[in-house]
Amino acid sequence: MKIYSKLTALSKEYQNIVVALGMFDGVHIGHQSIIRRAVELARAIDGTAVVFTFSNHPMSVIAPIALPKQIGNNLLRQRRLAEIGVDALVSIPFTKDFAAKSPEEFLAMLKSYFAPRYVVTGPNYTFGAKGKGTQRQLLREGKDYGFTAEVCQAILRDGRPVSSTRIRALLDLGNLAEANDFLGYPFTVVDRVIHGDKRGRTLGFPTANLAIPDERVMLPNGVYACEVVYDGKHYAGLANIGTNPTFEGCNRRLEVNIQQFNQNIYDKVIEVRFLGKLREEKKFNGIDALVAQMHRDKENAQSYWRAIE
Numbered sequence: 001m002k003i004y005s006k007l008t009a010l011s012k013e014y015q016n017i018v019v020a021l022g023m024f025d026g027v028h029i030g031h032q033s034i035i036r037r038a039v040e041l042a043r044a045i046d047g048t049a050v051v052f053t054f055s056n057h058p059m060s061v062i063a064p065i066a067l068p069k070q071i072g073n074n075l076l077r078q079r080r081l082a083e084i085g086v087d088a089l090v091s092i093p094f095t096k097d098f099a100a101k102s103p104e105e106f107l108a109m110l111k112s113y114f115a116p117r118y119v120v121t122g123p124n125y126t127f128g129a130k131g132k133g134t135q136r137q138l139l140r141e142g143k144d145y146g147f148t149a150e151v152c153q154a155i156l157r158d159g160r161p162v163s164s165t166r167i168r169a170l171l172d173l174g175n176l177a178e179a180n181d182f183l184g185y186p187f188t189v190v191d192r193v194i195h196g197d198k199r200g201r202t203l204g205f206p207t208a209n210l211a212i213p214d215e216r217v218m219l220p221n222g223v224y225a226c227e228v229v230y231d232g233k234h235y236a237g238l239a240n241i242g243t244n245p246t247f248e249g250c251n252r253r254l255e256v257n258i259q260q261f262n263q264n265i266y267d268k269v270i271e272v273r274f275l276g277k278l279r280e281e282k283k284f285n286g287i288d289a290l291v292a293q294m295h296r297d298k299e300n301a302q303s304y305w306r307a308i309e
């Protein structure tokens with residue numbers, strides 16, 4: 001998948017473009033159906049599947065106070081879209097200037113840069129200044145700009161559309177099984193490994209540490225069985241989300257001990273996929289008690305790991 005971080009005249013590089021439009025935070029099963037449809041249409045016309053989106057959430061410009069926490073960062077979105085078969089991702093900064101475009105200017109922009117044959121969106125997609133551009137306008141006026149619009153139906157769970165909002169709430173509450181069902185894959189953090197207190201290695205459990213930015217949704221503190229993907233390879237992992245209360249404590253962070261692994265991966269990107277919660281994070285009376293518990297955690301994670309073998 002090619003990635004473009006500014007508006008580029010893709011119509012000069014690719015033929016028969018099909019564009020999917022949306023923020024696709026988390027790339028959940030509703031998003032996946034939109035992207036799959038765009039890929040399917042592109043294959044059918046021997047064309048190119050393009051996702052046009054923003055590198056920052058539009059709300060961060062329009063109404064920062066109402067900005068929701070993000071389920072996934074841009075790295076996660078890239079990986080999921082590439083897996084579905086998207087050929088090109090255009091992810092540009094959403095700015096005040098962009099926000100001021102009328103719906104007609106937005107459609108003219110789509111035409112001049114992409115000349116799409118099809119435009120695919122989800123059910124509540126709006127576009128242009130103040131979100132005034134509607135589905136009906138897309139369906140009705142698309143042909144004036146040379147494309148056919150397709151609006152995908154919502155994917156339902158318990159009779160209601162799956163949405164990023166519902167998934168955020170599930171993750172906040174620690175309802176991992178349901179969140180994973182709505183996501184269509186295990187809740188995943190993709191990020192760069194940072195330095196910690198260098199204590200893990202002395203406990204026999206080195207842990208690759210990842211920051212938890214304020215703007216990101218995270219599961220409640222606790223110990224989780226997970227799968228780690230690094231450099232294209234898959235490993236079993238034990239993750240802890242929390243503040244290490246057994247010691248002097250630290251900023252809330254995500255750390256993961258990777259099974260049968262021994263490499264320096266500081267500054268490398270890893271993917272942590274959450275499979276299930278094992279227990280709460282606790283303050284132990286000393287290192288030995290914590291290490292003994294970590295060995296029991298490893299035993300308790302086996303059933304989750306067998307499922308991903």
Ligand SMILES: Cc1cc2nc3c(=O)[nH]c(=O)nc-3n(C[C@H](O)[C@H](O)[C@H](O)COP(=O)(O)O)c2cc1C
Binds near residue numbers: 199205247281
């Ligand atoms: C499987 C696992 C379970 C953990 N459980 C706890 C816990 O219950 N309480 C705690 O204080 N720290 C817990 N930790 C975090 C350790 O305290 C931490 O990994 C260790 O202090 C090393 O920190 P460092 O990566 O900054 O060197 C756990 C870590 C792992 C990998």
Ligand SMILES: Nc1ncnc2c1ncn2[C@@H]1O[C@H](COP(=O)(O)OP(=O)(O)O)[C@@H](O)[C@H]1O
Binds near residue numbers: 259260
């Ligand atoms: N099996 C492993 N799991 C996690 N990290 C490992 C492993 N083997 C080696 N490492 C390396 O060691 C680091 C973790 O060791 P640790 O002592 O916990 O240091 P830190 O406190 O800086 O995280 C990781 O960032 C990684 O570079």
